[in-house]
Amino acid sequence: MNPVFLKLGPLEIRYYGLMYAIAFVFAIHFAKKEAKDFDLTEDFVDNYAMVSIISGLLGARLYYVLFNMDYYLYKPLEILAVWHGGLAIHGAILGGLVGTFIYSRLYKTNVWNLTDLAAPYLLFGQTIGRFGNFMNGEVHGVPTFTPLSVIFSNNKFYEWYEIYLKLPLMEKMNFKELVPWGIVFPPNSPAGDEFPNLALHPAMLYEMVLNFFAFLSLIYLKKTKKLNKGILSFIYIIEYSLIRVFVSFFRAEDLMIGGFRAPHLISIILITWSLIMIFILNKKKVEG
Numbered sequence: 534m535n536p537v538f539l540k541l542g543p544l545e546i547r548y549y550g551l552m553y554a555i556a557f558v559f560a561i562h563f564a565k566k567e568a569k570d571f572d573l574t575e576d577f578v579d580n581y582a583m584v585s586i587i588s589g590l591l592g593a594r595l596y597y598v599l600f601n602m603d604y605y606l607y608k609p610l611e612i613l614a615v616w617h618g619g620l621a622i623h624g625a626i627l628g629g630l631v632g633t634f635i636y637s638r639l640y641k642t643n644v645w646n647l648t649d650l651a652a653p654y655l656l657f658g659q660t661i662g663r664f665g666n667f668m669n670g671e672v673h674g675v676p677t678f679t680p681l682s683v684i685f686s687n688n689k690f691y692e693w694y695e696i697y698l699k700l701p702l703m704e705k706m707n708f709k710e711l712v713p714w715g716i717v718f719p720p721n722s723p724a725g726d727e728f729p730n731l732a733l734h735p736a737m738l739y740e741m742v743l744n745f746f747a748f749l750s751l752i753y754l755k756k757t758k759k760l761n762k763g764i765l766s767f768i769y770i771i772e773y774s775l776i777r778v779f780v781s782f783f784r785a786e787d788l789m790i791g792g793f794r795a796p797h798l799i800s801i802i803l804i805t806w807s808l809i810m811i812f813i814l815n816k817k818k819v820e821g
Contacts, residue, residue: 534719536669549665556658557586564650571646581647584636585629592628593620600788600795621788622659622777623799626770629655645763652769653751656744659773663741670722674734674783677715678708684782688792727785734783740776747772761814767807774800774807 539546561582565575573581597620598605598612605612630648637644666672675683675690683693697705715732718724724733751769754760781787781796788795 534668534670534722536722538668547665548668549662552661552665553658556654556661557582560651560654560658564654567650571650573642573646573650577640577642578650581633581636581651584632585647585651588632588635589625589629590620592631593622593625596621596624596627597788600790623796623803626655626773626803643762645766648766649755649762649764652766653748653755656748656751656769656773660741660744660748663737663744666737667735667741670718670724672737672740673718673724673727673785674736674739675785676728676731676733677710677712678732679711679734680708681711687794687797688789690785724785733785736780736783736785739783740780743776743780744773747776761817763814764811767810767814770803770807774803 536547536549537545538548538551561579565578568575568578633647634644637647679690683689710732716735717730717732720726720729750772751765754765754768777796778800781794790798
């Protein structure tokens with residue numbers, strides 16, 4: 534695997550950027566086709582898309598920086614170096630929501646019209662974006678011989694892995710592959726550098742597949758069910774939060790809050806909030 538899709542002299546087109554460019558074009562095209570169903574114009578959708586992308590990127594970076602303040606306090610200029618990595622999807626969701634609320638208030642439109650329109654295509658972007666992560670060899674999982682008791686514990690993997698590295702070779706051979714689909718990443722990738730020549734859980738592909746099915750479920754609900762405004766948006770939050778909880782067990786480098794994985798805590802908060810909001814929105818008469 535190679536992060537570069539095409540190189541023409543000094544110009545490089547990378548899979549990660551290409552995937553999100555494809556997602557953006559796809560989302561804008563289909564969102565504009567649905568604009569009238571949400572009492573919006575195509576020009577309004579174009580402008581909203583730019584606002585949500587910018588606010589989402591700002592939120593993704595701010596979230597990551599806040600959870601790594603020890604590093605960025607000593608290297609503040611690195612905050613601007615987004616090409617070195619450091620974008621968090623939960624931050625992107627929260628930043629996109631803030632941008633959406635502000636935009637809806639400025640132009641006096643129903644905020645749920647915007648979020649319901651965007652939710653399925655956001656999941657599509659997350660789906661193909663994980664393929665970009667795969668080509669970069671990042672957002673990777675732990676080695677496939679990691680015991681399940683370690684995988685499903687909080688912040689115990691690296692403690693176990695340090696002990697594993699010190700074991701004699703014969704004892705290491707006692708740890709068998711738990712799944713046959715582990716992937717060995719090249720040495721010039723984050724995954725390959727951290728775990729050279731070891732088969733890893735392709736955590737980014739786990740999420741890619743789950744995101745795709747969640748995307749299909751949202752499209753199905755949008756096309757076949759009469760939901761109150763806003764409910765589709767909160768179903769998206771619940772579905773993605775559940776996916777993130779599951780995939781985070783297999784990831785090697787999640788952000789942490791105390792001794793807990795940050796995605797787990799944030800997901801629990803978002804799921805709770807979403808269930809409350811769905812209950813409130815469902816009390817209203819279904820809107821025509």
